[in-house]
Amino acid sequence: MDKQFPTSARPEPAFRGRLEEVPLPEILRRIFLEQRKGTLTLSREDEERRLFFEKGELRTATSSREAQRIGSFLKRRGRITEEDLSWALQQIVRQSGSRLGKTLVREGLLPRAVIDTEMKRLVEEIVFSAFQWDSGEYAFEASTEVLDPDIALSLSTAAIIVEGIRRLPETPVFRERLGDGHRVLRLARDPMSRYQYLPLTPQEAYVLSRIDGVLEVDSLLSIAGGTRSVASKVVYALLSCGLIEWKTDRSPRRETQGTPATINVEVASEPAAPSPEHAGLVHSTWRRIDWLSHYDLLAVSRDASAADIRRAYFERSRLFHPDLAHRPDLVGLERELSAVFDRLKVAHDTLADPAARAEYDRTLDDAPAVVFSEDTAADPKAQRQLAENNFDRAVQLIEEKDFFSAVELLREAVRFAPDKAEYRFRLGEVELKNEKWIARGLDNMREATRLAPSRGDFLRATARALAAHGRQSDAEMYARRASEADPGPESTAVFDEICGSGAGKRRETGALPRAGLFRRILRKRE
Secondary structure, three states: OOOOOOOOOOOOOOEEEEOOOOOHHHHHHHHHHOOOOEEEEEEEOOEEEEEEEEOOEEEEEEEOOHHHOHHHHHHHOOOOOHHHHHHHHHHHHHOOOOOHHHHHHHOOOOOHHHHHHHHHHHHHHHHHHHOOOOOOEEEEEEOOOOOOOOOOOOEOHHHHHHHHHHOOOOOOHHHHHHOOOOOEEEEOOOHHHHOOOEEEOHHHHHHHHHOOOOOEHHHHHHHOOOOHHHHHHHHHHHHHOOOEEEOOOOOOOOOOOOOOOOOOEEEOOEOOOOOHHHHHHHHHHHHOOOOOOHHHHHOOOOOOOHHHHHHHHHHHHHHHOHHHHHOHHHOOOHHHHHHHHHHHHHHHHHHHOHHHHHHHHHHHHHOOOOOOOHHHOOOHHHHHHHHHHHHHHHHHHHHOOOHHHHHHHHHHHHHHOOOOHHHHHHHHHHHOOOHHHHHHHHHHHHHHHHHOOOOHHHHHHHHHHHHHOOOHHHHHHHHHHHHHHOOOHHHHHHHHHHHOHHHHHHHHOOOOOHHHHHHHHHHHHO
């Protein structure tokens, strides 16, 4: 079955253990790679910290330490006085269930931007200081609950792991954790690990660029620059976040090296330039994902070899890795990136399996008009199908209140099926939500009534829209047309609403809408 979007599933089993046996970076890496949702609890002696995750990404964290609670943190940072904090806490007691941050904003004690900034700093303090724990217990409990969006943060798990290790002192423990000096490292084979978005220091980027699947650990440490302890910590950080992994075979073949040109890392001294084209690619691919074939999605031909498909999978995974939502020019596209990335894996797994690929190819041959790319939809039947796909997706987006994307899809639907009144009407409705598109929206609604003159619902909605935007005379005309095309209480209510007192006078003088006049004539004949 072609799974195009991730669906909510039964929570994964819980896991637990001791930090002496599994360090925190390795726990975080597991949560990310398994895309876990739930709570990681760290505890030692009388202290407890809780880290909350969604799809492997850290969203927020809490601590049992008084100094690491938001009120104390804000006071320590000079953001709030003791008096104001006490007063806000009293308000929370009176209004059970209210949060301190919300209360401070509501009562005008702090702006929302300050609360968000300080919450992020507090979460970072809670998490990064936990990297110093070399003993204690950990337990991860899966959850299906939705986090409160007012406290949810968006932090890259890979960046958290690397930054947490950066803040630790250089000690022999990192070299010990790397084990045998003759082992060889390579870039991670799994695209989810390889293409994480990760800002690196120049030294970290240099070490990463030397990892080629041939160089042994001891040789790598000798050319990494700085002391051996510093180099060991860098390598351990890259290994812990999953960007690199141990090579399991003894092949002497040199592999791809990790540079900004081959993976999604960014060197602090050389930040990546914003790319509107990349954002456009993500958005466009996501909009069309329902009808793109596996070949279209991977941008390969039907006769592509297994090696071509594998290569294309890695190239496309780099472009659509969910972590890229942390990059400034792709902020806000987390949903789109995740959906395309998940579908890429489905496409690769299907086409990489000869039997599954043969079966998939049969489905394409049996229904050639259903699976195609936008650019190849030339015949009328294919265009109709493409228009229908656009419309169905647009309806979903309207329900999700993603109106801009819905407008783009509806316009494409109208372009491929200009005589479909339903497409025109829904497009007009959504266009009215943008002040710049009012005239265009009204025109599309009127065109829909021309294409479907007997649709009373179209006529009534068009009449109301015209009246709401100051087109009174046109609104009255459409209200009368609605009464004629679909006589009944709904049309009468719209007529009374738009024509107002004038409608009452017409009734008193016998000047009824044409539909009402026809009914009176028929009654007299009977």
